[in-house]
Amino acid sequence: MKKLLTLFTIFTLVVILAACGDDDAKNASDSSDDANTSEEQVTVTIASWGFGTEEEKNLNRMMIDAFNEAHPNINAEIDESIDPADWNGSLSAAASASEMPDVFILAQIPTGLANDWLLDLNTMTEADEDFSNVPEAVQEAVKNDGKVYALPAGQHFLGYFVNKDLFEQANLNAPEMGMSIETFTSSVREVTDINNGVAGLNHPYTIPDWYPAAANSDLGWFTYQDGKFQLDSDEFISGVNLANTMLTNDYAYEALAEDQQANFTGEDPEQVWLNGGVGIKWDGTWITGHLESQSDFEWDFIGIPGDRVVMTHDYYGVSSSTEHPEAAYELAKWMSYGPEGFLKQMEIADAEEELNLGSMPVTTDQEVLDSYFERVDAPGIISAYENLDDAIIEPVKTVPGFAQSRWEAPTGIEVGEDPNVNIAGLVDAGMRGEINIEDYVSQINELANQKYKEGLEAINQ
Structure with a gap:
């Protein structure tokens, strides 16, 4: 009899322990489900000279509010500390203080590369079908050594x-x-x-x-x-x-x-x-x-x-020091080439009579283009979109050393009262007929290519 009671007691204990184990497993599963359905919200900052002041009705600021509404797991905040009057200087100071905004507009892509400000976005753009709808010429313009370091925004012809x-x-x-x-x-x-x-x-x-x-x-x-x-x-x-x-x-x-x-x-x-x-x-x-x-x-x-x-563009970069690269990428995409963001931009502009679209779409996505062209009464602009594959990208913000190659580099040539006119002054003198430009093109061509090479070396050093 005692033996039967002992066996019964052991069986009962095993059943109780098994039941407890099932409850623990169920609780663990429930906790895992909760974690998957309620991601922790992260905060990312963004800086641009296009945000105006808080008192103004500004389309870009309204786009940030719309982003936060559409992305509950990301809190985008505007970084007001970068001075529009000294953009690169302010970014340099922020980088030195380890206070770079997660996303920021770029005055020049080569400057961002030379200062190691920019995150390599290639893995994210390769996995992003929307990026494949960015015109090919524009995709190439944001690459350095075959990798994407900036996202195109603010497109204009x-x-x-x-x-x-x-x-x-x-x-x-x-x-x-x-x-x-x-x-x-x-x-x-x-x-x-x-x-x-x-x-x-x-x-x-x-x-x-x-x-x-x-x-x-x-x-x-x-x-x-x-x-x-x-x-x-x-x-x-x-x-x-x-x-x-x-x-x-x-x-x-x-x-x-x-x-x-x-x-x-x-x-x-x-x-x-x-x-x-x-x-x-x-x-x-x-x-x-x-x-x-x-x-x-x-x-x-x-x-x-x-x-x-x-075509000419603005460009957004993602900081190489960001702690939230995926969230920063989503914000930069929303403010640049992303179809969802541009459709929202058109919706906001339509609802606010005093606001105009700040850009043309940086995409060949048909839904976006159809919606945009409903608002455009200019056959030439529509026709231009049919020729984007062979587009020329204005190189001011994308080509290393371009400011020197086009305007700033001194030539050592005397024109008028200027004993050392720069490239821009020499070209202007040719347009005015003060010199025969043909006499100087070999010299300025050599100088322009030299400045390009120096700009490229500054990036790759």
Whole structure:
């Protein structure tokens, strides 16, 4: 009998222990499920010169609020400590103090690389299907040594806008996207009527930048393409000479004498354009909002001669010291090329009458483009999107040493009262006819490539 009681007691104990084990396993499972469904919220900071002040109604600030609403596990906060008046200096100070924002707008990508500010984003972009919808030329622009270090934002086209009414009044055909260089030149010449307050062009100073790329697909902006400048090319010389033609024949308003400008209506070049005094104006697509509201003429975007499109961007970087790289990437994507973010940006702008879209979409995503083009009444802009694969990226923010190669490097050449004119001054002197640019292109080409090489070495050292 005792033996039977002992066996019963042991059996009962085993059943009780097993039941306790099941409860512990269930509790552990429940805890694991809770952990998976309620991730800890992380905070990431973002700095940009585009946030304005807290008192202003600012689209970018509203986008941060929308991001936080759409991403409950991420708390995005604006870092107000980076000074827009000294952006790179402020970022350097923040880096030295280990207080870098997690996400920040870049004045120049090479500067961020040279200072080791930027996180390698390649693994994340390779796994991101949305990044594959960024135009190929733009993807290449944000890479260094084959890896992505920045995300493109704030996309705009650079090029010419046309006042179609002026051409109609002169019984002329207005130039369109895809025009030839010859058509562009004759259009400027034929619409000009200085005595009656009409200039063909606002200014000719960007012609040497775009002309080489329009004349030769193997050249880019200011001839730069595939790691070299070709300023000794015939195309660059022709661009400078065309600008000289515009200046010496009084086709450009901003180069006219004061007594000639007195024939125009407006206190400054922008007013003259808005008042219908300029046939073709160089600018960026950021002006479309105020063109819609402030001009009373029919206009269109016609880009540069030929089929190539010139694009310019802002760029966001993710700090190499961030503790939350995935969350920072999601925020940077929302504020840049991400379809979800751009659709929200359009929604906010539609709801706020006084706000205009701050950018064009940096994506070929069809849903985004369809929604965007419902808001755009400019055939040239729509046409430009069809030619993005062969786009020219303005290299100011992406190419190492470009500021030196295009403007700042001293040449050692005396022009006028300047004993050591820089590259920009020398090109300007060629446009004004003070020198024969052909005599100097070999020298400035060598100098421009040298400055590019130095900029590249600063990144790779």
